[in-house]
Amino acid sequence: MTTNTAVPSPPAADAPALDVEGLCVDLSTPAGRVRAVDGVSFSVRRGRTLALLGESGCGKSMTALSVVGLLDPAADVTGGAVRVRGDDTLKMSPAQRRRLAGPVLSIVFQDALTALNPVQPVGRQIGEPFRIHRGLSRRQAHEKAIELMTRVGIPEPRQRARSYPHQFSGGMRQRLLIAMAVALDPDVLIADEPTTALDVTVQAQIMRLLRDLQDEREMALVLITHDLAVVAQRADDVVVMYAGTVVENGPVRDVFADPRHPYTRGLLDSVPEHAVRGRPLPAVPGSPPELSAVPTGCVFQDRCPLVRERCVQERPTLRTSGDGRSAACHFSEELARA
């Protein structure tokens, strides 16, 4: 079962490894249909790290799942394009898409325990991609699995290959998931909050592992997180999401130094890191809207200190400026002065 021929060839060096354009995802809920992802665009080249940053529920995971074709049945992609190696995967058949999963696009899930099969030894699970995509024998796949387990830092991999997921700690499970995800050397690795449930010192180990693997394999990394500090330290570019939309994007350094959307500014200001004890933190009032109640004008209008009539009437589009940055705010220019 050799299926490699059906996988499109690698992109030219400067072409994006992943290019998402105007992605829209609708959800069926008991309260009716709602839009969970609304016109999300971004692209990332090999060797680079792009962060998708936003608060819980803003649509980060839905975006990731749409890109890898693993959306829940309650959700539909209703628009946009997801291009890898030049082809739009949204136009492909399910079989074609499955062939991309592993050698081209791969994902590390938020919750390692539910992402692993609880009743199968981990060695078998890690070896599986080699059997499906490369046609290796069970024994060869097993050897590959042990190699990968060694690479991601599982001690005594030969013995541990026979263990089941629940016999590993949270940090070890995350390593196993990463091993599976990089097994076939993907162009693009999506990591959805890969360290959120882990302790600080283990988080640091996992982030280091991801970085080493990325360097060694020249993968494009899409790092999904709600942690601004992780973005600051780890990503080249950032896409800031709010209520299913992209409100700002650009190189991390520039965006964090001089945000052009009031929400990005509000997030950066409310980080306690720079605050002085005893002085109030500059908090953003209110909370993000429910999906069923996203306002028609600007999505951020209820919480924005700069809001005015036009913001209520008209949804700002993501406007690109010459410096590789964009923001979706009618009054971005004023923010610099505010």
Next chain:
Amino acid sequence: MPESRMPENGTPESRATATPTRAATAADGAEESGPLLEVRGVTKTFGHGRRRLTALDGVDIRLGRGETLGLVGESGCGKSTLARVLLGLERPDAGTVRFDGTDPFALRGKDLLAWRRRVQMVFQDPFASLNARMSAADLIGEPWRTHRDVVPGAKAQDKRVRELLSLVGLRDSDAHRYPNEFSGGQRQRIGIARALALDPDLIVCDEPVSALDLSVQAQVLNVLSELRERLGVAYVFISHDLSVVRYIADRVTVMYLGKVIEHGETEDVFDHPRHPYTAALMSAAPVLDASHATGDREILLQGEVPSPFDIPSGCRFRTRCPRAEDLCATEAPPLVARETRDADDSHASSQAYSHTALCHFPLEAESAWA
């Protein structure tokens, strides 16, 4: 004040009835009446026979009125167990707890009830910790059903609910809404208002903002700080987010596998950690400031926290410690202390809150320490 050490049994000042000003006066009198809370050598184990796990192993902490103690350490190190001991929910196997000089575990009946009022809790998960079938007003006033004399009478209770709502930044009209109609941050405010209903001296906050999004977390931290200013309430603040602890805490206690391994003023612990674990923890936490980019500063630890069923001999951190030597495997490390009084601060407040670490080979601070 010539004495640097507080008398162990400070005179408990007489407890007046619940008025918001009471705690504030108490805060002023802190010097005279000894620490609000003093925990010494508290040990707690769980399990049966040979499968015993040591969740707390000789823990000491100390807290004055109106102060905030940050409690940090990785999952399973015993933070929540300690919180439960402070609330009287878990009886220690050994060691003493003194609250205003009194041992809460020796109290019975009315005295115990009266003590329970004074220590309250705010939980991590604002979704799970509130009864979905009770309105905000019912939730906030529920503790008065047990503690009947705190706010007697329906009218007075109504009024107090409204005061509490406004204290935590909610509206009068929110009184009759139910938990599912509130956002996470608002639910956490209700949890705080409920903890305040009995006018406590101490609120134990176990990861109070961890479940909240950043933009909302700041709102709740502001509410907590403001209450400290206005009511003089003290906090034990548990969090794995070091930047939050640094912002909110006056002093910090770092735990590892059931032991306090470092303690000191927040700035001392953060800027000049002495225990290798604290240093690693601080360096592993990502920071926003690009000029602090991890790179070579990062101390990457090997492995994960060992099982509490199987604590390493000697120093329990030695299996991951970059500074470990042979001695660390054979001998329990000593508690080393360093006085941290500022040179220009030779006056009364020489409370001798020293900076302590449990280590054979603690890190030496740079020149700042003369």
